[in-house]
Amino acid sequence: MTNSPAATLRVGDWSVNRLTGELARDGACLRLEERTLRLLTFMADHAGEVLSADDLLTHAWPGVVVSPDSLYQAITLLRRQLGDDARNPSYIATVPRRGYRLVAQVTQGAGLAEPAASPAHASEPAAGGVPNPAPADLPPQARPPLHGRRVAIVAGFAALLAAGLVALPIARTSSTRSVAVLPFLDLTDEMNEEPFADGISEELIGKLSKQPGLSVAPPGASYYYKNKHDAAAEAARVLKVAYVLDGSIRRSGGALRISARLTRAADGFVVWSDSYDRTPGDKLAIQDEVAGIVSRAAVAKIQ
Template sequence: MSEIEGEPRSPEGGDMPFRIGGWRVEPQLDEVSLDGEAVKLEPRAMRVLLALAREPGRLVTSEALLDQVWPNLTVTSNSLYQAVGDLRRVLGADKATQVFITTVSRRGYRLVAPVERAKEEQRRPAPGVARLGPRSVAILPFGAPNLPESHGFLAEVLLDDLIDEVSRHPAIVAIARGTMLTFAGRPVDPLLVARDLGVGFVVEGRLLLAAEELRVSLRLIDGNGGRQVVAEETAFALADWANSGRLTMARAARRLLLELAEGATRGPPVEGGRDLRAIEAAMRAWVELYCRPQTPESNERAWRWAEEALALDPDSAIGLNALAFCEWRAAQYGWRPQERAVLLTAALEHAQRAIDLAPRNPDPYYTLALATLLAGDLNRAEAALRHCIGLNASYAPAHALLGLVRTMQGFPQEAAALCARAFALSPYEPLRAIWHWIVAWAAIVLDEDETALAQAEQGIAANPHFPTCYVAGAIAARRLGKNALAAQYARALSASPTFGNLADIAENLPALHFAPLRSAYLADLAAAGLPDGGAADVTASG
């Protein structure tokens, strides 16, 4: 299964920005902005917005939207409902425009807000070269205009937490807290800060007390021109700052980390010595693996970058981990012609070597957990995940994967809380479809079929190419008596190279090997219409 090809287009047919009401829409960035404050949209939500904007004021049927936004894919109308709901929540911040999207009952949607071409805005000149590299960042002290004296220390504490979280990644360079505190209490130009410190990005933050709630807003600014890359805003109870404050900074750091890693790869490869080029290639592989939905195409791109990094530096821990991750994916999903055992052995070897070279980097422990889980060694997978979380308690994917491991160990009741922690730490995670599937699978084991179906549908909406969500959806729908929906998901599964029939699922889905009702789940899939693959009664083994 592959990611939808092609970039979204503006109403004029190109990639130029346009305006809807008070919002400026940037199709290439999946971003809308209001009064200078930018908000990232999910790619699917941007595609829905563009489809509606091409027909301003006119009805666009649900069927047409599904065909345009999810071509050649099997998704339910729930995916469209979620995308429209996301758009309404974001666009509703423009109070001057009362309504943006109206629903035409049982037919579709109309974009009723005015649409016009955006005027080109003059960009500020580039301030200089990022001497510390494209993935370097300076996090400015938080502005805190109305914090009470009793909590005045929070600006420094949260700054320290954020710098510490961002600094955990071995390829990110963050200016130390001592230097950044020299900017406290005075107005500064982010572009001048970037030029003076030689960084690629600058983070501005603000704390604002409203009643008993502390609102935190962050902006990541490109130091080469001043473009706002991402804006993040959240709030928590001031009385709970000790717990909620750290969680807020961990979540913000994860978002910043993904943007820093991805943003630095948008330009051409760097020039320089072998070490610098090896780091650049390894990080490009990292971005494909951690910042993109998992597909055969993104995996192949990551594989090529990892091999290039290791050709330049055989001891590149980031490159070794990336290669191990690629090998695990190929083994799990059949994306390479080699035997699964060969790929899995290589993944285990490369992940362990990455750990030996960089024992403080949590990434290879996560990769090792994935590989050992596929190998059926649950205890080793659990140990690797707990070590990963011990190194970085904010490592969101490790919390979610631990939920799957605990489900397979016979404790499915723990999965929802572990995945909730992952979602809290990284609500915009590109790989979150996997987390929805983990919650769905645990719910199936617990006979909570409504929850399982809802989570499977959310996973499909997040990444329609992730096959195991269709497995969970088909089982849950069948058990709920929604036979047509179960058959629809079974048809989508039949196109998967590794989960296209009962024999493939019985062999390739590790969670099924430890499921207490394995034969019953396979029987549900068979009843939904999934072919048996020529295997001898796979539903009878358990």
């Protein structure tokens, strides 16, 4: 490894431009967010090595204290952008109780072709500060997957938004008693609990919407931020809410761990968080139970 890494490197089938953050393969190009780019290039510079969570957090979030959940979310998003499968990884492998390892072949040097310029609408904010969705012609592995019946709904909503035919239904002024529920992330190794995670988010939106005096961002607007890195801050700004509620699903042995947190938009502080371990059984009952507990705790903290 040299002291001045090459501007362009190849990670598996992808070409990566360190300077622009562009990720290109087979004519498709997308731009990584800054922290995601730091994470990928750091792992690429240490390809084959097992990197601890502390190492990755220190490099990707320099000078910022964040929870390990931020790393889990970033790794999950990066895998989806690379088209990787956590169960049979060709890019990022999880090393239990130790960290992560980049297993793809990495080539660095000036001889690599630079990624083609990405379309202006691929990642640049549109008018009004709302990020445009990824172009529809990207291959599935370059787009974070959406589940089941939301595919057509969210894709259609994003297309209308990009065309300027619809605006996000947001308030003009932020209410102190307002919240957006972001889709809970499936962080299980198998990544097969997305329907369960989505169900908890839906239950939360329904229960919070019944609270007197509490404004809740509509599901269509909230689900626009699914799988987006640093989604809480962006959603709070665009949706004009005072709080953001998000969470994740993980598996440990035979138990599911459901984590939730409430973030105050004004300063980014987490004002409440908790986790709940449940043995898989009647998942509808679990969704209803946990959503009830979380919604009551969140309402008590929303001033």
